[in-house]
Amino acid sequence: DASVAEARKDHPMWSSRFAFILAASGSAVGLGNIWKFPYITGENGGGAFVLVYLLCIALIGLPIMIAEVTIGRRGGRSPINSLRMLTHRDGLSSRWTWIGWMGITASFLILSFYSVIGGWALAYVGQSASGAFSGGNADSIGALFGGLLADPWTLLVWHSVFMALVIFIVARGIRSGMEKAINILMPLLFLLLLVMVGYAMNSGEFSQGFAFLFQPDFSKLTTAGILTALGHAFFTLSLGMGVMMAYGSYLPKNVSIVKTAVAVSVVDTAVALLAGLAIFPLVFANGLEPGSGPGLIFQTLPMAFGQMTGGVLFGSLFFGLLVIAAVTSAISLLEPVVEWLEEQKGISRLSGTLMGGISIWLLGLLTILSFNEWSNVYPLSFISAFESKTFFDLLDYVTANLMMPLGGLFIAIFVGWFMNKQAVENQLDLSNDVAFSLFMFVLRFITPAAVLVVFINNLL
Numbered sequence: 001d002a003s004v005a006e007a008r009k010d011h012p013m014w015s016s017r018f019a020f021i022l023a024a025s026g027s028a029v030g031l032g033n034i035w036k037f038p039y040i041t042g043e044n045g046g047g048a049f050v051l052v053y054l055l056c057i058a059l060i061g062l063p064i065m066i067a068e069v070t071i072g073r074r075g076g077r078s079p080i081n082s083l084r085m086l087t088h089r090d091g092l093s094s095r096w097t098w099i100g101w102m103g104i105t106a107s108f109l110i111l112s113f114y115s116v117i118g119g120w121a122l123a124y125v126g127q128s129a130s131g132a133f134s135g136g137n138a139d140s141i142g143a144l145f146g147g148l149l150a151d152p153w154t155l156l157v158w159h160s161v162f163m164a165l166v167i168f169i170v171a172r173g174i175r176s177g178m179e180k181a182i183n184i185l186m187p188l189l190f191l192l193l194l195v196m197v198g199y200a201m202n203s204g205e206f207s208q209g210f211a212f213l214f215q216p217d218f219s220k221l222t223t224a225g226i227l228t229a230l231g232h233a234f235f236t237l238s239l240g241m242g243v244m245m246a247y248g249s250y251l252p253k254n255v256s257i258v259k260t261a262v263a264v265s266v267v268d269t270a271v272a273l274l275a276g277l278a279i280f281p282l283v284f285a286n287g288l289e290p291g292s293g294p295g296l297i298f299q300t301l302p303m304a305f306g307q308m309t310g311g312v313l314f315g316s317l318f319f320g321l322l323v324i325a326a327v328t329s330a331i332s333l334l335e336p337v338v339e340w341l342e343e344q345k346g347i348s349r350l351s352g353t354l355m356g357g358i359s360i361w362l363l364g365l366l367t368i369l370s371f372n373e374w375s376n377v378y379p380l381s382f383i384s385a386f387e388s389k390t391f392f393d394l395l396d397y398v399t400a401n402l403m404m405p406l407g408g409l410f411i412a413i414f415v416g417w418f419m420n421k422q423a424v425e426n427q428l429d430l431s432n433d434v435a436f437s438l439f440m441f442v443l444r445f446i447t448p449a450a451v452l453v454v455f456i457n458n459l460l
């Protein structure tokens, strides 16, 4: 393994467990928590959906995160090369590297719409600062959002600004500076969410919002909803596509993978639940529809900012922090694409970032148009599962509900059944054997079975 040691030498490590948790939470916490979780919860009827989502996090997401980080740390390289190395070492088929290829494709597709939504948040920093929310009610705030969506040029401007920001950071490789910033900004975002929950307690229909989130009504749960919950567990934890593998390759050997993965999952889940608690009381207090779709947070939170003291400041700060949370996730989406271009095509980091970034930016046009000119264009409507899905809906569905769970399924099977068991045990370094056996049992049987059952149910 001389070559492994050699490769590791110039593979820098995170300074500590905390640095890894920050970076991994930077990828995990993003629009998925604050924008997507509330609106899909609203669309899927609340409590029962949330319960399924939490089960998916615990029984599927967490084990897969542990498995991904394990592959990454043992491989010590970019996801595809880590997989190539491990399969070679354990005498397995090199086909497993497909997980990495699919992950890069998913990153590419996800970032194209993620950047457009990041652009909405950017636009709302400006709106907030200019006092556009002051004294707003459901109608005026709704009209403001409707106006943004209806205007492809404005959407294009903000999508471009967002993408330019991400390209700039990835091209310069100033991640280390970013990590110091996340260190302060993430706790601040958390704090601000608490302020919003406080506001919702005082001025919203808090008990109704709380009940909507946590009182399961199973009559509202559909098979499609269960797949959405599963897909979102992957999306929100950045799983099934190699992102956590890449981050794991920087994790020092003496850090516990299990504890760290638990910490990241807990932080991510807490942020999502707080966002839900901040938003639904306002939804009910203002007579809004929980299932009103991707605009939900943009139609509710501004009302709170428009009414509370210091709302201009809080509003700008909130959307500003949301942009930063989105950027740190977007970086983890662009990195793998750039790394692939660098490694496989032998081009420089700068050209790789520009090529990847500009292609993704172009693909983003499909999402922009999905909200206006092409809002009635359903490109794959001949497939019944894709009926009345716009380009945006399709990009979201195919990545979160199909590609990521499929990637995760293969990762679970790889680590559970194929990878050298002693190596897995060494990586996890669990002090007691029962815990390790339990983990392996979940990873081998429960996790894959759960993913398969949800998939098969949706096919039937």
Ligand code: PHE
Residues within 6 Å of the ligand: 027, 028, 029, 030, 031, 032, 033, 110, 235, 236, 237, 238, 239, 243, 329, 330, 332, 333
């Ligand atoms: N986890 C991020 C979020 O919740 C999105 C993401 C998905 C980031 C996949 C990287 C990879 O917003």
Ligand code: NA
Residues within 6 Å of the ligand: 027, 028, 029, 030, 032, 033, 235, 236, 237, 238, 268
């Ligand atoms: Na997330």
